[in-house]
Amino acid sequence: MWAHSPSKVTGRWHSLADHVRSTSRLARRFADVFGAGDLAAALGLVHDAGKAACAWQNKLVVVSATGDRVDINHKNLGAVLVRDRALAAAMAVLGHHGGLKHVQDLAGLSFKPDDGNTLKRFFDEVPEARALAEGPSLLPEAWGESMLLGEMGIRLVFSALVDADHLDTGAHADGLAQPRVAPPADMAKLVRRFEANRAVLLRGRGGSDVDDVRAALYDDVVRRASGEPGVYRLPAPTGSGKTMTAAGFALHHAARHGKARVVVAVPFTTITEQNAGVYRRLLGADMVLEHHSNAELDERRLRLAAENWDAPFVVTTTVQLFDSLFGRKPARSRKLHRLANAVVVLDEVQALPVPLLVPILDALRVLSRHFGTTVLLASATQPSFEHLAVWKSLDIQPLVDDPVELFARLKRVRYEWQLDPQPTLDDIAAQICDERQALAIVNTVAHARTLYRLVAQRRPGAEVVHLSTRMCPRHRERTLTRIRRLLKGKKPVLVVSTQLVEAGVDLDFPVVFRALAPAESLQQAAGRANREGKLPDKGRVVVFDAEDAPVPEFYRAGVGKTRGLFGEGRDPDDPVALEEYYRRLYTGLNVDEARRGAVIQANREELDFRAVADGPHVAGVGSARDRKLAFRMIDEDPVTVIVTTWGKQGHAAGLLSELRAEERSAGALLRELRGYMVPLPRSVASSAQVRALCRPVVAGHDELWEWCGDYDAQVGLDEGEIAKETVW
Structure with missing residues (x-):
């Protein structure tokens, strides 16, 4: 009896008994981490019981020659078989191909007339499965404490099942004797490697007063890594070495408490790429998995690890993390069981979307209390989550005893406010042009293009640079490299950007102009001014409210609270004032309800x-x-356009031609094309003006287009007036 058609590598069929037993063993191994090994093993053993049906076996033989799907339901029988013992967790069997749906779907299932014969055939092949129909509940007793705890448990055991199923199926397809599963990471060894490489890195820096503060902060935080697993807070000012300090804490904590991995989640791919580069230098490229939409994973081993996070150190985005955590499809869910007994670092935690805070914080609470996950909240602008009902009962451990004193020691800027009377963007452009090196950050793509062009007109021939996500990733990377080179060489450079440079991007300017925005954005922008503290006087942060660049609608609540709390003599880098800001913001937005x-x-x-x-x-x-x-970190699904007119002559166009001609694997080609992709909000992409400048990459596929309009060498894709309030 077979589970899958012959491997193209070995020519061998995949035995049904071998497959369900291997899936069961792997699922148990994954779920033992969170106390659900027996449950996962049972689900794995019966998940393909329906494949024992004569009709299914006969159809498999027919389609093995054509590559078509069998397309006969094989999930229901296993779900019914274990329903009385697995209870709602039997949904995992029911959804192991199509995804989790509703618990009510289980209630409507019953044995069909032919199921008795199918079960007999299955039990003849896998006799140990017969015992699974009767006995006590397989659900861990603790999951009955609350429905939300049980729900998270089902998500994790579903993850363990589908990951085990995919791994065993993949091993058969690749002609392997065993599924690919990485051995447990030696976290103590990783700590030693991290510390040795960190010491080398620091010796090459030369040292400064700021470096002394960073070193003291690192040592103090890492000493606290021996604390019990739970939720920790790292309120580290911008430029304080937070990236390295958070990783140091996470690794030491993981080594001390036997955690399986560290997962670092950041809000923007630009930070992900930068941080992953730092971590690779400290840990080695083989230890760090970078998983986000722009990551180019060429080796099969890396692609597999990205699907299930089978790596000791993962760098991802909060979009990838939480859309997976609240998703329902097997492809997204495979990685979730890796969060149990892990250290999760949420970097720039202030960027979590306010409308989704309650489910996000509740999920983190459940993971921390019941699944062995330690959570580290890292940010210069720490939200006051403890003011929300969902986290009031949590004991959040601070890693800095006196944030006010730390922020004062690292205060490297002074704020100037230009709110009333309101300047124009042209007024701001004139002020920028008076500087030798300056960074201006505005709230929308349209404002960035306008201000960039105003500055460029005033300073023809000067190094004036634009940054936004309307530039394809490779264009942005090259532009950031150019900016860093000019700054390092102390050459003149004027940069106009959207807020993509705000959180975690290592740029250091003497002056930063920031369009009025919520307090957390103002403070993050200030982190790009005098970052290394080397100016004889403080750096300048000019906050302006341009009359011809109004605050976008989605910022207005935060800006209203910011105006009420901050201004001349009341800076947004005061931790006490920031706590009051978040309290007022959450109360005003009624986040709890x-x-x-x-x-x-x-x-x-x-x-x-x-x-x-x-x-x-x-x-x-x-x-x-x-x-x-719905739970979606990005409210509006973007439409991706591929730019073929930037970069190496004809390279992207050639890849696109190969994709259309189906000359190579679509997955491999799309990975190569990621550096030329620009995401557009659906509201922008669906406009007639934009559609007229695009053509589909594949007929009938509405998510991927080729951009046939102009691609500006400075500002990238310019769709004009259509997307005035697009942020990035």
């Missing part, structure tokens, strides 16, 4: 995984779902 978060939490409690990921049904509109009430 905000509808979107409340609906997501209610659907989680009802074990309606589809409603969480895709939104609840819209009453009276058939199968339509309200996507505005």
Whole structure:
């Protein structure tokens, strides 16, 4: 009896008994980490029981020659078989191909007339499965404490099952005797490597007063890594070495407490790329997995690790992390079991979307209390999450005893406020042009283009540089390299950017101009001024409210609270004032009871995984779902356009031609093309003006387009007036 058609490598069929036993063993191994090994093993053993049906076996033989799918349901039988013992977790079997749906789907299942014969055939092949139908509950007793705890448990055991299933199936396809699973990481060895390479790196820096503060902060924080697993807070000012300090704490904590891995999640791919580079230098390229939309993973080993995070040190985005955590599809969910017994570092935690804070914080609470996950919140602008009901019972451990004193020691800027009377963007351009080196950060793509052109017109021939995500990743990388080279050489350079440079991007200017924004953005922008503290006087941060560049709608609540708390003599890098800012912001936005978060939490409690990921049904509109009430880190799914007119002559165009001609693996080609991709908000991409400048890469595929319009060598893709309030 077979589970899969012959391997193209070996020509051998995949035995059904071998497959379910191997899946069971792997699933147990993964779920033992969080106390659900027996449950996962049972799910693994029965997940393909329906494949024992004569009709399924006969169809497999037919399609093995054509490559078509069998397309006969094989999931229901296993789910019914273990339903009485696995309870709601039997949903994992039901969804191991199509994804988790609603617990009510289990109630509607029953044995079909032919199932008795199929079960007999299955038990003849896998006799140990017969015992799974009867006995006590397989659910860990603790999961009954609350529905939200049980829901998270189902997500993790589903993850263990689908990862085990994919690994064993992949091993068969590749002609391997055993699935690819990395051995447990030696965290103590990683700590030694990290510390040795850090020492070499620091010796090459030369030293400064700021470096002395960074070293003292690092030593103090790492000493606290022996503390018990839980939730920790690192309120480190910008430029204080937070990236390295957070990693040092996480690695030492993991080594001390037997944690399996470190997962660092940051809000923007620009920071992910930068941080991953730092970590690779400190830990070695073989130890660090960089997983986000722009990462180019050429080796099969790395691609597999990205699917299931089977690596000791993972650098990813918060979008990837939380969309996976609240997703329902196997491809996204495979990695989730790796969060159990891990250290999760949330860098720039202030960037988490406010409407989703309650489900995010609740998930982190459950992971920390029940699944052995240590959470580290790292940011210069620490949100006051403890003011929210969902975290009031949590004991958050501070890693800095006196943040006010630390911020005062590292205060390297003075703020200037130009709010009333309001300047124009041309006024700001004139001030920028008076500087030798300056960075201006504005709130939207349109404002960035306008201000860049105003500065460039005033300083023809000067080094005036633009940055936004309308530039493809390779263009941005080259531009950032150019900026860093000019700064290092003390050459003149004027940069106009969206906020993509704000959090964690290592740039150091004597003066920063920042369009009025919420307090956390102002402080992050200030971190790009006098970053190394080498100016004889403090760096300058000029906050302006241009009359012809209004604050976008989605910033107005934060800006309102910022205006009320900060201004002349009241700087946004005061930790006490920031705590009050967040308290007022969360109260004003009624975060605890905000509808979107409340609906997501209610659907989680009802074990309606589809409603969480895709939104609840819209009453009276058939199968339509309200996507505005779904868990999505990015509200509007972007449409990707591929730019073929930038970079090495004809390179991207050639790759695109290969993709259309199906000359090579689509996955490999798309990975090579990532450096030429620009994401556009759907509202922008769907406009007639933009569609007229695009053509589909593949007929009928509405998510990927070729950009046929102009691509400006300075500002990238310019769709004009259509997207005035696009942030990045």
